[in-house]
């Protein structure tokens with residue numbers, strides 16, 4: 245499968261893409277876990293991004309930042325929790341292109357991890373609005389837009405996690421990359437690909453990309469937040485909007501058959517609140533040489549380990565995507 249932007253001249257012209265990280269990102273088999281789970285492969289996105297940090301956020305920004313530029317917007321307005329990785333990646337990568345970022349942040353449980361992240365957000369130069377809850381953010385939205393006008397131009401408004409149909413293209417491309425790694429023999433064909441879902445763009449993009457590439461793999465999105473609707477229907481809709489965007493811009497492919505399962509079973513008490521399983525997953529995975537973050541990847545790995553132990557994945561290899569790219 246060619247890179248998305250090399251797919252057709254029309255696509256390249258109408259969907260500008262900025263290279264912000266080195267691809268393909270590496271894949272490797274994890275050593276057997278201490279509790280006996282094996283056959284788990286890792287695609288490590290943690291080093292993706294200039295300076296080797298950013299993870300899955302940067303894949304989306306590769307498509308989003310050129311669009312911000314093309315529309316001549318000076319400010320991005322986007323959303324997240326107090327410890328938003330997405331907000332930090334946006335603020336820092338946009339700043340390099342002379343674009344300012346404004347963040348509207350809702351509360352999440354404050355721990356050391358979140359306090360450290362807030363410090364980084366403050367240092368990033370982003371304007372921060374503590375809007376506290378989703379409802380207050382919605383009520384304040386017109387004020388936020390007015391506050392961040394640059395002359396006649398409104399800010400470029402991005403949903404939390406950058407999971408717009410355009411942002412999700414980052415993971416359509418990553419699915420093509422995985423298909424190429426399977427083809428070259430670097431990676432056995434996985435039966436399942438497990439990812440955390442915070443706003444769903446990663447899961448939607450992967451499911452669409454695998455469908456287009458013809459790789460019969462099931463994308464399992466492990467929901468880590470109660471603030472957004474991230475069920476099969478919602479993520480399927482996002483994937484189909486990305487497909488429509490590609491088609492509008494000249495890509496030609498049959499109606500994609502999405503093989504996608506979103507599960508909310510591992511969320512526990514909510515976004516940012518650890519569970520016994522996620523804490524155990526951090527410990528077990530550390531012994532395999534991989535550092536998980538508590539909010540996203542730990543819950544996804546908890547789901548993977550439990551389902552693997554239960555025999556849900558059969559004998560097919562399982563691919564875990566490490567979406568975290570800590571700074």
Ligand SMILES: Cc1ncc(COP(=O)(O)O)c(C=O)c1O
Nearest residue numbers: 329405441442443444445446540
């Ligand atoms: C480490 C990590 N994993 C996963 C996600 C969620 O990805 P998505 O928003 O595409 O569902 C995020 C979002 O910020 C993240 O920081």
